[in-house]
Amino acid sequence: MPVDWQKLYARRAEAMRASDIREILKITAQPEVISLAGGLPAPELFPIDEYRRAFEWVLETEGSVALQYGPSEGYRPLREFLARRLEAFGIHSSAEDILITNGSQQALDLIGKILLDPGDAVLVENPSYLGAIQAFNQYQARYAVVPMDDEGMRVDAVERLLDDRARTGPPIKFIYAIPNFQNPTGRSMSLVRRQRLVELAAEYGVPIVEDDPYGELRYEGAHLPSLKALDSTGCVIYLGTFSKILAPGFRLGWIVAAQGAMAGLLHGKQPADLHTGMIQQMATFEVCKNGFVDSHVERIKAFYKERRDVMLQALSEHFPADAAYTRPAGGLFVWAELPRFLDTRELLLDAIEDKVAFVPGQGFHADNTGTNTMRLNFSNVPPDQLREGVRRLGVAIQRRLSVRSETRVGI
């Protein structure tokens, strides 16, 4: 009898589905489609020459280390570099507190793996990062969703939830937050809310997983301290990544966590893949060690700021008055909310006909709402295409809106 794979799948497989985004990215890979869908950095900014020299150097001087098995914790000089660099952002750590991961995505997987039993509740912003929801879905998480406003996660709602759940259960296992230029909304959490959130976490003994891929990509306003920088009790697990400040293709991120969490994370990392590839860690250390990344980030910021401005200008010209959208101070994304009756999954079909793509927002909502929302990326699209893409999208939306008003008239 042939193997019946569907029957053999574990229960967790039911919650594991292909990523909306990755499926959309495949459809939109046709060159004539202007894709506002991905979350990709601009390849023009990749430090290719720096990496070319770094790989050359690593292979010439330490080739047999680079090609051999390495430590599960990660390449020590890179961990030491990160501890030093994070100090400048107010995060006090040593190499022992840092675990190298295959991008932040693996960090999310490891955190789910060690903390989540089936049915455990994760508190998430609504909307939140799709990849995090997918990572936690693997461990059959449930979600307690907290609304956002222009100051980010509504921390008053967090307090009510923690309090309710502590009394009536099931308790919140951890809080997942993206305080800076959140994916998907581009919103940032205010300083007062950051302080209060960290206080609440310590008060209730509920850890925070702080995902911070975009923290350095601020185009205006003053830097705000990360939750980890405000954390005096070790309740914050901080996730960083090189994906947006150097390049994502290496899959290189890191976790900063208290020793009590680090032990479990390391026991999760070993059976997952033994360790992260050595050569990309060593080459990245070579690229970083003399301060390159700081000047490079300045270049990225100037580049993306222009694209953000172009997108916001185009949105003001081409989007209907009853569409709301965010004005992010950093990061890669603008978030739009259309009139409630408009389903952005259906809109995407029209949009692709018109040769423009975006990500419908529903997948970012752990509570499955947000059918009228969309995520727009500006980092990976040249300015003229950004203008044209937003224009096409505006046309597609207007068409849907006028169909609706005709229907109304018809009634």
Add this chain to the structure above:
Amino acid sequence: MPVDWQKLYARRAEAMRASDIREILKITAQPEVISLAGGLPAPELFPIDEYRRAFEWVLETEGSVALQYGPSEGYRPLREFLARRLEAFGIHSSAEDILITNGSQQALDLIGKILLDPGDAVLVENPSYLGAIQAFNQYQARYAVVPMDDEGMRVDAVERLLDDRARTGPPIKFIYAIPNFQNPTGRSMSLVRRQRLVELAAEYGVPIVEDDPYGELRYEGAHLPSLKALDSTGCVIYLGTFSKILAPGFRLGWIVAAQGAMAGLLHGKQPADLHTGMIQQMATFEVCKNGFVDSHVERIKAFYKERRDVMLQALSEHFPADAAYTRPAGGLFVWAELPRFLDTRELLLDAIEDKVAFVPGQGFHADNTGTNTMRLNFSNVPPDQLREGVRRLGVAIQRRLSVRSETRVGI
């Protein structure tokens, strides 16, 4: 209140412990210790120059692809190359049947993730690969163990187990086997047993996970077909890796599986890390595409064959007559069984005093037996050190044996 991490850990974390081997490797990192413990390839064989040229080429010609996000399935030219190369080993597949993983370790994690509910039974050889047991432990597997002899897994026992469990449950979820030069024993499964095992799998509808990191490293005798090459129904999930034929530091392996399994594996790969790093896939494709790997494997085989012969010769000179050990026709390991009363975890403490290390065998036994067994690696130790290491180990064993006879005399 501070976060109580121990209390927050998921139930699965109880079964997740640091690897014996990796902890031992840390202890034995002192240069004066001769380590027969690791499973490391010889760094002298790493194709460093080939990779130097390959990284240079990739960064010069396709840098912005190499540094960008890539497909979850893996770099397509590498998957196509693998499909072509596997054809020579009797495995018929196309790129669509191949998923690139971060070494075979990630493949084991993904398989556990999509197939194992808590309490599900995996049929394993006894002993089996420690890293596989650790991967499946994460998903709270139980084990049905099958003894081995010099022809490998006892397939008659497999049949009895499948039959019993199909009737009285819990059924076997899948069979995990390392048919070639098994880790830890160095044993290989005979052709007759391979054929019968694949028949049984198809008959009972129970998939086989075939882990084949050493299949090409045969030092004598004729190549035997892999289980996948004998599989006409798609019941075998085949795991391959570049770790032992090129280098392990890149963490680069692959899965060949039927579409019914591939869908689930891909849904497990995305939330795990989005995709395997692009540049190491692209550079490995460059190194491989013109046939380098075939000639390189010949070089590895000649090199390791010498080391195997040296180890077997040293064992015959220095190990006591009542110690049994395998004579592997390939791979990296010799397996030894000492008299039953001798606990190799205790012996290891003596051995480290004598500046030699090995891996105690108990951790490879899913049923926690094998306290008198040990795994000895010959691939990563130069011949003179192999001789000296085995001599030191023989002395440490003899000392334990004579303490025992003194105790006996004393009784």
